[in-house]
Amino acid sequence: MNFGLIFDALLVLPSGIGLTLTLTVLSLTAGFLLSVPLAFARAFGRPSLSFTVLAYTYAFRGTPMLVQLFLLYYGLSQIEAVRASIFWVILRDPFWCALFTFSLNSAAHTTEILCRGLQSVPKGVVEAARALGLKRLQIARLVTFPIAFRISLPAYGNEIVGMIKGSSLASTVTLLEITGMARQMVSATFAPYEIFIVAGAIYLALTSTAVKATQILEQRLSTDGTPKQRRKARLRPALPDHEITTPVP
Template identity: 85%
Template sequence: MNLGLMFDAMVVLPSGVGLTLTLTVLSLTAGFLLSVPLAFIRAFGRPGLSLAVLSYTYVIRGTPMLVQLFLLYYGLAQIEAVRASIFWVILRDPFWCALLTFSLNSAAHTTEILCRGLQSVPRGVTEAATSLGLKRFQIARLVTFPIAFRISLPAYGNEVVGMIKGSSLASTVTLLEITGMARQMVSTTFAPYEIFIVAGAIYLSLTSIAVKAIQLLERRLSTDGNRVHRHKARWRPPLPDPEITTPPA
């Protein structure tokens, strides 16, 4: 094992971390924003609309993300109408093709995750909110979604970790993120072993940080209410002892 080469890789490969994080954060953000309305449609929408969302998530989740990226980047370039459209300015750029692919893939997975969370919210909670006079949108925003998000957070953490690792596929369309930088170094040094060990260590560090962040968020959401309750109880004056009286003889 060439330790000097590994040291060189530790200097060079971190330059691709910025692009990796950019793709990951933007795709997770776009995917989450798209998945929230889709999850409500999937869980509570009309059968036709729910089936349409299910078809989308079934196709995206059932096919490899690499195939989707190749179809978007290489496949659409073969269509003359696409090259003549205004969308070609974006679709010919590998960054935007990768970002679009990752966002659609993340949206499909997150939709099913949130859908299971929404369906797990107890019916009595929404009925209680309805009895208080809240409208459907208020119930969804203030009651149903916060509970569903807390339930879905562990599964969504797996999606975050998967997207960090899946961003390595961007190297197949010439983007120089961590894996792209590693492949570029391998092409000049012909030493894949040492270089990809360093690349794997960088990915492991990023995923470890993401896991810790999700765990902290889970702990915060699960104990926040208890902390507030304990804080109020600490400053609440004690109840007076009831006086025991005996009836006169």
């Protein structure tokens, strides 16, 4: 093992972290914003609307994201109408193609995650909100969605980790994120072992940070009180038992 190459990779590959995080954060944000109305339509919409959303999520969840990226980046360029349209300014750029693909893929996964969360909300909570006079939109915004998000958070954490790792596919369309920088170094040094070990370690650090952040958010949103309150409850001594006496007549 060449430790000199490992040291060089430690200096070079972190320069791709910015693009990796940019693609990940933007795609997760766009995917989440798109998935919220789709999840409500999937869970509570008319059968025709729910089936349309299901078809979208089924197609994007059932096909590799690499194929989707290639279809968008290489496939659309073969259509003359696309090249002549105003959208070609965006679609010819690999960054926007990768971002668009990742966002649609993330939206499909997040839609199904939130849909399961929405369907898990107890009906009694919704009926109680209706009894209080809340309108349908208020119930969805103030009651149903917060509970569903708390239920769905562990699964959504997996989606965040998957998107961090999936962002490496952007290197296949010439973007120099972490994997792209690693491939560029490998082509110059012919030493894939040392360089990809460093790349894997960087991805491991990013995903570990995302997992830890998700766990902290779960604790913050826990209905059992804040972590500080739970620690105080564990350390608080139990109340002494009072001796029960019967008065003597």
